[in-house]
Every structure is written in structure tokens, then in C-alpha cells.
Amino acid sequence: MKRKNSVSVPVLFAGAFFVSALSAGGAFAKVPDAQINRLGAELTPLGAEKAGNGGAIPEWTGGLSSVPANVADEFSPDKLAPNPFSADKVQFEITGENIAQYGDQLTEGYKALLSTYSSYKMPVYQTRRTCAFPEFVYEATKNNAKVADLTGGGNGVAEGIMGFPFPIPNNALEIIWNHSLRYRAFKLTREFTAAPVTRSGEYELQTVQDEAIIQWANPTKKSAEELDNISLLYIANTVAPARSAGSVILVHETLNRALEDRRAWQYSPGTRRVRRAPNISYDNPGTNSDGLSTSDAFDGFNGAPDRYDWTVLGKSEKFIAANTYDAVLTTYDNLIKPLHINQDVMRYELHRVWSIEANIRPGTRHVYAKRVKHFDEDSWTITGTELYDGRGELWRVQELHGRQDYGVPLCNKGAEIVYDLQAGRYLALALQNEGQPTNFNADELDADRYTPAAIRQLGVR
Template sequence: MQALHRRQAAWLVAGLVAATTASLAGASDDSAALKSGNLTPYGAERAANKDGSIPAWDGKPVPTTLDAKGRRNDPFAADRPRLTITAANATAQGDKLSDGTKALLAKYPDFRIDVYPTRRSAVFPQALYLQIMKNAGRAKLANDGLTIEDAFGGVPFPVPKDGHEAIWNHMLSYRGQVTEFVSDKYVTTSSGQRVLTNRQGTSLIYPYYNLDASAEGFDGEWARARIGITEPPANAGQALLTIDYVDNFSHAKDAWQYVPGQRRVRKSPSVAYDTPDPSTAGIANFDDVNLFIGAQDRYKFKLIGKREMFVPFNNNGLMLKSIDQALGKHTLAADAVRWELHRVWVVEGTLRDGKRNVAAKRRLYLHEDTWQAVLSDSWDAQGKLWKTGQAFTLLAGDQPLATTLSYAIFDLVGGGFMYAAAINDTGGVAYAPFDARRLSKFSSAALSSGGVR
């Protein structure tokens, strides 16, 4: 059994109850399902769909090359749309469109979806597949889904049985071992005025994916993130550090912030949940990053099932465009975004008793080949569809990996949208192997020494 973070010791004896016979049988079934050959090593359906519009997964990495700025090429640039969806023909697509996508089509006449041939390009390192097989026989939930145990080095539940297992797959999906990039954040108002609100350097390190280690040595800290703001000038020099844990029951996240004018590092517990992100003009909250991030203690997540849906995918081409080419007046430019038909897991979160969040209900659409949310919908306390999100997948066949990077949140009530982690005008994404010596740069003590490189 994996060691948890030392500050969890107080509840260790009470929380770690021996797995029941049923749960052990379930884990055994998961291993058998992966070994059957019907699933990919990530838990997706290996076969094509009935009409072949979703092809079979062949497990072959799609080569990508880097330009002088570190940007990856679009390997599918020669593809042409096979279908265009507008408000006029949206009804004919049935349940292949999310509620949020339908709302955007109805709200903005210039919004459309160009659907391209489906490319199942998501392939990951063999070392991850080996760990996922192990996780299928050992990983389990505790504390009503808020704690994950005995998982390491890969998605923990390749054959999910409930919503919390699926959300843990999303949270712990592979995004590299060490990742660095510079990106922009834009807010476009309801009148169509675009504002650059933030340029930042982001550095991420994932101890959960230190594949030179083992499940027995994993201490429960799954990710560290360090962000340094360089623009606008009024915010330049600000820095943020977060550490996330696999225990949402007693200690989900630590956060520190450095403000140059104060010349001190302060603990920042508010950088979580539905606290508004000030750089998004109220359109997005801190838990909207990657369409959902953070603790699960405010929601009960239910696994609705799997659907074939039109979702953004393989969007290297979007990230190669200038920001003027990528963004439209009310949404991203229709000819900049690639949509494809894929199978997704639909997960719905409703508030737990006694808990609050401005999004009373959330629905996430998790791509079966990556386990990452590619679409999201949120409803307010009155049950009105309020926000919808889109996340755009970068294909890095040179690693290999496929991961969402840039994402957009649209306010369906007040209008306007934000586009974050935009690398359109800043360069590419750098990946590196895990190196424990890098962890010293991800500490509160190091935060005041400067931004990320």
C-alpha cells in the first residue's frame, strides 16, 4: 500500500479500511478486461464503431516535428472537413452535441463546427501502460471517493465503475513528467472586445509519474505547479506555487503566492474551488482550469455512461495560428478549431449535502483515449445552463503523448469568453524526464527568487 503524505498520518488508521471481497473482485475483473485485447492499454475501446466513422486504435505514434520556436507541426493539416454543423442542422445530430455546444450554436449565428476525419492519435509511453495494468489490480477509492490508494504512474481506473473513479482518471491523466511553456490568457467581452489579461511562464512537475520510483515509495503528492507572470506590467513578477495530493479528504492542495510589492510569500488557500480567477473578469473560477481541477469534496460524481460525440481534438493547427487567426468575436474562429467524432465518458457532478459551489451541477465529457475532459457544461443554482468549456488537445508524437493544453470557457448568460494557456504567439511546449533535483525550484522558499524559465 502506498505511503500517504506525512500530514495524513492522523487519519491513516481510520481511513485505510481493508478492501472488501467485492472490490478485490472488481480489480481482478479490470485486469482481465485489459488483458482481453478488447481495450487499449488506457482502457478505451480498441475497435472501430459500427459504421467506421471512429476507427480502430492501432497504437502507433503519429510523428510530430518541432520548429525553431519549439512548436509542433500539425500532422493532419491536409485533412478536410467531412461535415459542417450550424444552428440550421444541429437538431439532426441528436445527442452527438453537448448542451453547451448546442447553446453556442443557437446563441451565435457565426459559430459553426467543422468536423474532420477521426484520428485516434493518442499514444503514450509503454512504461505507463505497464503501470496502468498494475493499477487495474490494486487501485481503490476510500472516503467516499475522495481518496485514492495504491495507484501510481498511470490512470488508476482504466475500467471505471463510478464517477469519482472517472474524475480521478481525468485528474491523473498523463501530461508529461516535467512540462514548461509560456502562454497567454485572453478575455473577450460580450461586445467582442479582446483583452490580453495575462502572460505567464508555467512549469509543472509530476511526482506521480516519476517512473523510476514505485507505488510503495509514492507519498501522495501528485503534482507541483509554478507560475510566474510577466505581463501586464502591473502584475509582472507575481508568482504562484501549488501542490496537489491524491487525498481530497483531509488535504487536497497547498498554495503560496508571491507579490513583488509586498516582498513576501504568503499561503493562499483561496486559490481553489469557485474562487473567481481575477484575470478572467469573472468568467472562470480556479476550479475551471482544464475544465475541472481540484478537490472532489463538494460534488458527488455520477458516471452517466459513454457516448459518441463531436469534440475538439488534434488541435495542433489551432495552436500554430496567430491569436488574431484563432479568436473570433464571440467564440474561437470556426475555421481554426478541429472537431472530430469520438467516444467520451459522460460524468455528472451534483453538490453534496451541505456543500456549495456557484456551479450547482457540472457535466464533464472525458475523451476515452486520454481520459481528459474535452468539453464541460455548468448549471447555476436555478438550474440554468450557465457556462460551457472546450479544451484543445496537443499531439506530441515525439514523446509520445496527447494532452489538452489551451482551453476556453464561455459565459452563456452574460456573454463573453476567456481563452487560457494560449501558446499561439508565445512558442511551444517543452517536455523533460522527471528529475527529483528539480523539486527544489517548486518550493515556497524558492518562489520569491524569480519566475520560471
């Protein structure tokens, strides 16, 4: 390796309540009080099954809501969180030779990776249900179950605020919105790295400083109607390599896309001008992705869902990337390898996962004709996707690493890997391995900063 310049059959529906319509096209139904009262009882505050499966999946008992005692001496908010499970041992490994033994518990994406790359393996560890959020998020989520609604034909959310909008979902679109509006703090800043990797393992690190004010989580707001249709204010400033430095993106993410599309601007240091950037959406190439991902594929999925018909496939037990602390604590040279990341530092666990399918809507276009997405039931976060081309062939596989930021507490997503099976290349995103942790308390951020004029000032080479 060289560094340049430096779905099975749906089961287990008991964990959430589906009223009638299991597809996005069905009528939207309110959740009965009897179902809402299950939150915090036999269901977790976010709607997952508290109970284990009598085997590998344990009961949820509250997750990691504070710094564990065994890492308290090492923990610092200014450093990447130490692995509280460093003593855990690999229980077994899944490889291309034993896929059949675990077939029902593997997504189609993992089956493809195991079949395509002889060096790819999945070290499986004890399942630990670490997901936890602040109590006010749980309270807001329960209230959302009573009042939140889809609006704009499923392209927006009304009435709810702060927590997960649909802890007991009625359809696939509500599951997508749980992911899109999941709690990630109110004001945050970070520095992350992206690495488009060639087949031979060469890559050039691209470093971005980004920041966000997540208005959906604004503690001063009482409902979505107070947000002026803006759920998120976001700035991303590319700072390396030198030839890309100074390129800045500004996004005002709209909450009801039926009323208004995402507003986006881009400052180019070459022209020294700020321009509207409607191309930062849908299947346009993603920023700093070297053509290996689309704008709406970052974070598993983002933006308007209106080009697809969405269907719930069901809930099943699947191996997912979870509690991947070691994958963050290693160096880039040890993480990034030819064909795929270093699987020796990865951790997989058996979790219950919701799966949904999106098929391109007649009369619309997208480079992905079909998308299958898998959500960890404890966090509603997308943990993996399969992306299909117009021929119906599996094209790309996304793997999103789950990790509990127990110092917040916050059940969060770490690195994101996009494997292009047809090109034999991959894109590693949201890497923080050799940097600082995310600052989830960036109180200095002000909404007045998120203007085209402000990003021109940032874009200085």
C-alpha cells in the same frame, strides 16, 4: 476585433467494466482479473474500445506514437508541432440551422453555443484516433487496474502510480481521478497565454511561465504511498502585462484531500510578501481569468471533488474538439474573435465519450450547482463541460482542445475556452500560438525549488 496593448441517453457501455455502483456513493470494488486481461486485447491499454463503430469512428491501431513521416522534415522539438492532417477536408459543418440533424451527437454545451451565436459553427473532419503514450505508461496502467483504490471517501488514490489509476472504472470518481492523474510527463515547463475577451472582441494577453514536477509520474516511485501525499508541485509566474508581472503562485497538490487540503502560496509584488493562499481552490475566481472561471474549473476540473455527488451518465458518441493543430498554429489575432474563437481554424471529430454529472452536495456551497463533464475514451481527458448556476440554468460552457504531442508521445490537452453564455464573454486559456512548445523533459527542475522562499525570488518586477 481589437487587441488592447498589443447528454444524450447513455449507450455503448461495453467499452469499460462497471461492477455494481455507478454513482460515487456506491461501494468501491476491485476489478476482476478477467476484465484486467482485456486491456491491450479488445480494449486499448487505457481501457477504451479498440474497435470502431462500423462507421465514422475507426479502430484504434496504436495512435501516433512517433513523428509522422509526412511532417518529419518540418518537425522540431523547439517548434509547435505541424499538422500531420493538413490535407484533410471538412466533411460537413454543423450550424444553428441543422442542430436537429446531429442532436444525439452534440453535447448540451455545443447545442447552446450553436443556438446562442448565429456565427458559431462546427467544422467536422474525419475521425483520427491519434492518442498514444509511452509503453511504460501502459504497463503502469495495467498494474494500477490490479492494485489502485480510492481512499478518503473517494477524495484520494492509494497504491497505484505513474499511469492512469482506473482504466476500468467502477464509478464516476474513478473517472475524475483518471483525468486528474493522467500522464503528462514527469518534469515540464512552458509559457502560455490567457485572454479574457469582451463581447466586442477586445482582449489583453496575459502571459504566464509555469512549471511542474508531477510526482505521480516520478519514475523512481513504486506506489502512491511513497509520495508523502503530494501528487504535483507547481509554480506559475505571471510575466505580462506589466501591472500583473511578478505575481507568483506555488501549489503542492495533495493526493488524498481527506488527509490534507491543497497547499498553496502566492507572492504579490505589491506587498513583496508571500502569503498562504487557501482561496486557490473550489469556486474562488481563477487566477488571470477576469472572473470568467473558478479555480477548480481549470483543466476541466482540478482539486478536491468533495463538494459534489458524482454520477455516471454513460458513454455515447459525440463531436469533440480533437487534433486541433491548426487552432494552435494560427496567430492570436486570427484566433480570438468577438463572441467566440475563430471556428474556421477548429476541427471536430466524432469520438466515444464518457459523461458524468456532479450535483452540489447538501450542506455545501459552490457557484456551480451542477456540472456535466465529457471525457474522450481514448485519453480520459475532459474535452468539454456544462456548468449550471443555482437556478439550474446553463451558465458556462468549457471546450478543451485535444491534440497528440506525437514527439513525446503524449495525448495532451491544448487550448481551453470558457464561454460565459450569460455575459456574452469568453476566456481563452493555455494558448501557446505565438510561443514555444511545452518542454516535457525539464530535467533541471528540482523539488527543493518549490518553496515559499523560492517564489519570492521569482517575483521580481
